[in-house]
Amino acid sequence: IARLARLRDFLWCSDISPFNIAFSYCFSVLTDTCSVPVSEIITVEETEIDEKHYHSGKWQKMAKPYAFTVYYVKRARRHRWRCSHVTFWCTEEGLCNQWIQTLKELLEKLTCRPKHLLVYINPFGGKRQGKRIYEQKVVPLFNLASITADVIVTEHANHAKDSLFEINIEKYDGVVCVGGDGMFSEVLHGLIGRTQRDCGVDQNNPKASLVQCNLRIGIIPAGSTDCVCYATVGVNDPVTSALHIIIGDSLAMDVSSVHHNNTFLKYSVSLLGYGFYGDILRDSEKKRWMGLIRYDLSGFKTFLSHHCYEGTVAFLPAQHTVGSPRDKKSSFHGAECRQKKRLGSEEVEEWKVIQGKFLAINAANMSCACPRSPKGLSPAAHLADGSSDLILVRKCSRLNFLRYLIRHTNQDDQFDFAFVEVYRVRKFQFTSKHVDDEDGDLKDLGKKRFGQICSDHPACCCSLPNSTWNCDGEILNNSAIEVRVHCQLLQLFARGIEETPTQEALS
Ligand SMILES: CCCCCCCCCCCCC/C=C/[C@@H](O)[C@H](CO)NC(=O)CCCCCCCCCCCCCCC
Numbered sequence: 001i002a003r004l005a006r007l008r009d010f011l012w013c014s015d016i017s018p019f020n021i022a023f024s025y026c027f028s029v030l031t032d033t034c035s036v037p038v039s040e041i042i043t044v045e046e047t048e049i050d051e052k053h054y055h056s057g058k059w060q061k062m063a064k065p066y067a068f069t070v071y072y073v074k075r076a077r078r079h080r081w082r083c084s085h086v087t088f089w090c091t092e093e094g095l096c097n098q099w100i101q102t103l104k105e106l107l108e109k110l111t112c113r114p115k116h117l118l119v120y121i122n123p124f125g126g127k128r129q130g131k132r133i134y135e136q137k138v139v140p141l142f143n144l145a146s147i148t149a150d151v152i153v154t155e156h157a158n159h160a161k162d163s164l165f166e167i168n169i170e171k172y173d174g175v176v177c178v179g180g181d182g183m184f185s186e187v188l189h190g191l192i193g194r195t196q197r198d199c200g201v202d203q204n205n206p207k208a209s210l211v212q213c214n215l216r217i218g219i220i221p222a223g224s225t226d227c228v229c230y231a232t233v234g235v236n237d238p239v240t241s242a243l244h245i246i247i248g249d250s251l252a253m254d255v256s257s258v259h260h261n262n263t264f265l266k267y268s269v270s271l272l273g274y275g276f277y278g279d280i281l282r283d284s285e286k287k288r289w290m291g292l293i294r295y296d297l298s299g300f301k302t303f304l305s306h307h308c309y310e311g312t313v314a315f316l317p318a319q320h321t322v323g324s325p326r327d328k329k330s331s332f333h334g335a336e337c338r339q340k341k342r343l344g345s346e347e348v349e350e351w352k353v354i355q356g357k358f359l360a361i362n363a364a365n366m367s368c369a370c371p372r373s374p375k376g377l378s379p380a381a382h383l384a385d386g387s388s389d390l391i392l393v394r395k396c397s398r399l400n401f402l403r404y405l406i407r408h409t410n411q412d413d414q415f416d417f418a419f420v421e422v423y424r425v426r427k428f429q430f431t432s433k434h435v436d437d438e439d440g441d442l443k444d445l446g447k448k449r450f451g452q453i454c455s456d457h458p459a460c461c462c463s464l465p466n467s468t469w470n471c472d473g474e475i476l477n478n479s480a481i482e483v484r485v486h487c488q489l490l491q492l493f494a495r496g497i498e499e500t501p502t503q504e505a506l507s
Pocket residue numbers: 180181182225226227270271277280281295296299300303368370372373376377402405406408409470471472473474
């Protein structure tokens with residue numbers, strides 16, 4: 001029964017499209033391609049047969065036709081999913097009902113599917129289309145799948161995050177955010193923060209082991225970068241994401257915690273970047289009104305400024321994972337945890353320390369694939385292995401840095417440069433040379449000194465005292481940070497990037 005194709009033994013079939021495709025065609029569709037796992041059926045409905053349909057089709061020959069329609073997930077080009085349907089006809093009412101009943105019972109057994117969701121919409125994210133995208137593309141699919149939702153259209157930044165601390169979240173099967181990476185970040189901070197509060201875990205303690213969140217998050221992409229969605233689904237397409245939510249896919253992902261002097265700053269799931277990406281973000285925030293193009297302008301400007309920053313990076317290599325950031329095969333499709341072994345108490349943690357002048361320090365918890373760079377900052381970065389890929393780009397010429405950037409957009413290896421190093425790490429710390437000397441205990445003190453350094457040392461040709469950290473698209477105020485990866489802290493409604501079936505497999 002798992003394969004709809006078998007239904008043809010019992011029923012006649014036709015697509016109920018306005019064009020009423022001929023039987024022979026439909027049979028061949030069934031024989032060749034229409035084999036759908038029950039887990040990818042969206043819903044089954046009894047089909048009303050109107051007079052027009054009845055008189056125009058071959059089922060006129062049936063004394064009295066009965067029909068049901070199966071809505072299912074259909075793979076389209078480039079990781080896109082679409083909702084498709086096929087209608088099955090027969091002469092016996094009982095048989096038809098039996099099929100509907102049986103399929104419904106099978107669907108009922110899929111307990112991983114959400115029934116009731118909490119939805120946050122950022123009406124101002126990306127091209128400001130969040131509300132329209134949700135209403136036009138997502139709601140019809142949720143209705144079809146009988147998913148109900150409580151919708152909150154955010155009124156200000158942090159609305160979603162704050163509300164997740166207040167709301168009774170137990171009645172929901174998941175939280176959906178309609179927006180970009182910034183909106184996703186808000187929802188994950190709300191959900192992780194709420195879970196720790198409920199479990200009595202102190203987020204300010206960098207050594208605390210955090211409690212995993214029970215609710216899954218679904219991302220309906222409607223932002224500027226949509227890197228988390230792109231890197232976990234393979235495309236930033238609202239319909240595809242809605243279908244992943246409906247069928248109840250699950251994908252675990254690592255989350256990094258960022259601390260400064262035993263104070264919790266932020267969580268990061270995609271990019272934690274100092275230097276190049278920090279400077280782009282700081283500059284682009286002033287240009288928010290420009291929309292999407294702000295990143296390209298700030299990127300160009302930051303590229304021309306060519307600033308490097310001196311500091312020390314100390315990290316704990318991730319020996320427990322298999323694979324390396326230099327692996328050729330990307331981990332796109334792999335959602336499984338690749339931990340080889342947990343670090344036993346007898347194993348000594350060996351920190352590695354690197355000092356230097358850097359154009360960029362990037363920690364990628366996932367590939368960071370996005371439309372700008374389809375393979376991402378670290379193509380082989382693994383989503384759920386408890387590690388992050390730490391990329392150090394040392395001071396080099398503008399031309400070399402450009403060559404490095406260009407390799408993010410083609411098939412060449414962006415790590416194959418003498419000035420680029422990449423390590424798979426479980427924890428790392430960064431201290432800027434300039435804050436190092438005088439970094440006090442207090443955050444505010446740090447900020448004040450940061451200000452002083454900037455005015456005391458006007459921008460010299462290349463080496464600047466401090467950059468800022470870009471944490472998933474948000475600016476951090478401290479340059480000295482301590483980062484730790486928490487393995488599989490969060491679950492998404494996604495399944496990782498599926499391998500495209502080869503021609504052979506299709507035939
Ligand atoms: C010559 C072309 C080279 C193109 C190189 C492209 C590399 C792009 C890599 C993108 C990585 C995105 C990482 C995602 C980070 C997200 O957590 C965060 C939140 O959404 N987004 C940003 O911070 C937003 C970050 C936005 C980054 C935009 C980078 C644009 C670089 C433009 C450089 C121009 C050089 C031109 C020289 C003639």
